[in-house]
Amino acid sequence: MASLADVLARSLDPNHSGAEVAENVKMLPPAPGAQHSVDEIAYTRTRVVNVPKALLRENRVISGFAPGPIVDAYKIMCIQTLQRLRALNGNALAVVSPGRHEGKTLTAINLALSFAQEVDQTVLLVDANLREPSVHRYFGFTPEAGLSDYLLSGTPLDRILVNPGVERFVILPGGRPLLNSAEMLGSAKMEKLVQELKMRYPSRLVIFDLSPVLSVADALAFAPYVDAALMVAQEHKTRRQDIVRAAEMLRAVELIGTVLNMAGEASQGAHVARKPGHGWFRRLARRRE
Ligand SMILES: Nc1ncnc2c1ncn2[C@@H]1O[C@H](COP(=O)(O)OP(=O)(O)OP(=O)(O)O)[C@@H](O)[C@H]1O
Numbered sequence: 529m530a531s532l533a534d535v536l537a538r539s540l541d542p543n544h545s546g547a548e549v550a551e552n553v554k555m556l557p558p559a560p561g562a563q564h565s566v567d568e569i570a571y572t573r574t575r576v577v578n579v580p581k582a583l584l585r586e587n588r589v590i591s592g593f594a595p596g597p598i599v600d601a602y603k604i605m606c607i608q609t610l611q612r613l614r615a616l617n618g619n620a621l622a623v624v625s626p627g628r629h630e631g632k633t634l635t636a637i638n639l640a641l642s643f644a645q646e647v648d649q650t651v652l653l654v655d656a657n658l659r660e661p662s663v664h665r666y667f668g669f670t671p672e673a674g675l676s677d678y679l680l681s682g683t684p685l686d687r688i689l690v691n692p693g694v695e696r697f698v699i700l701p702g703g704r705p706l707l708n709s710a711e712m713l714g715s716a717k718m719e720k721l722v723q724e725l726k727m728r729y730p731s732r733l734v735i736f737d738l739s740p741v742l743s744v745a746d747a748l749a750f751a752p753y754v755d756a757a758l759m760v761a762q763e764h765k766t767r768r769q770d771i772v773r774a775a776e777m778l779r780a781v782e783l784i785g786t787v788l789n790m791a792g793e794a795s796q797g798a799h800v801a802r803k804p805g806h807g808w809f810r811r812l813a814r815r816r817e
């Protein structure tokens with residue numbers, strides 16, 4: 529079995545041209561020859577999914593959009609996040625929110641894609657919402673296995689990782705939903721995986737999409753393993769006191785910013801908690817496309 533480092537090295541080639549991206553879904557054979565440096569290795573055994581732009585647009589995923597205000601909004605958030613992460617000397621970020629359906633997954637995806645547009649970054653997006661994994665749905669593919677299979681059954685990562693046809697960007701899908709997800713996310717095996725993902729290559733960012741903080745213990749159990757968290761709130765839905773409660777529950781991790789998602793034109797996000805130490809604040813407009 530290939531080591532974790534080998535698998536990721538093959539999957540996150542910063543110089544990958546995208547030329548071998550398959551038409552639909554394809555497992556590429558291992559490259560001939562054994563040892564490669566990170567920079568030399570293209571996608572080999574990572575499953576490649578070519579996602580139609582129309583589907584990405586429909587799902588509000590920024591790689592389906594031409595440069596413009598949507599892409600710019602995430603770019604600003606990306607740069608603010610990068611600056612804070614670098615100041616913390618960190619590269620692992622959890623995207624959280626107090627409740628359900630507030631925009632964690634879409635924010636995590638678009639932030640990760642925005643990071644991947646930075647030439648010196650590679651990005652791994654981990655679907656750590658093991659209750660209801662959904663990252664794959666935004667890209668329109670069905671994972672063969674995921675993080676839960678790695679944690680429970682030791683499924684090798686090279687059978688799990690997916691490249692959705694975007695350079696420098698790889699997804700670790702969630703896999704089969706778990707009821708005991710908090711135990712799995714707080715386990716020593718998960719901690720070791722995060723450490724390996726974080727430590728091996730300094731130019732890699734690892735983004736974790738998580739379950740709601742206030743409804744299940746997952747984010748609480750997992751938070752100590754990441755360097756920072758980004759709090760998403762939805763305008764007219766997330767209550768101020770819930771943001772404060774969620775932030776207090778996650779005090780083991782540095783909260784680097786707050787995103788007011790689905791903000792209307794007139795909103796200034798005044799009801800969102802902006803306590804000292806909560807980092808920067810961004811508004812993300814509601815998108816109709
Ligand atoms: N800025 C936005 N504009 C328009 N729609 C959005 C925006 N952000 C999220 N949505 C939509 O809201 C729904 C919930 O978003 P998302 O899946 O990101 O939430 P979530 O917090 O991850 O949910 P869950 O708690 O179930 O994991 C999706 O249909 C998504 O497309």
Ligand SMILES: [Mg+2]
Binds near residue numbers: 633634662738
């Ligand atoms: Mg989600």
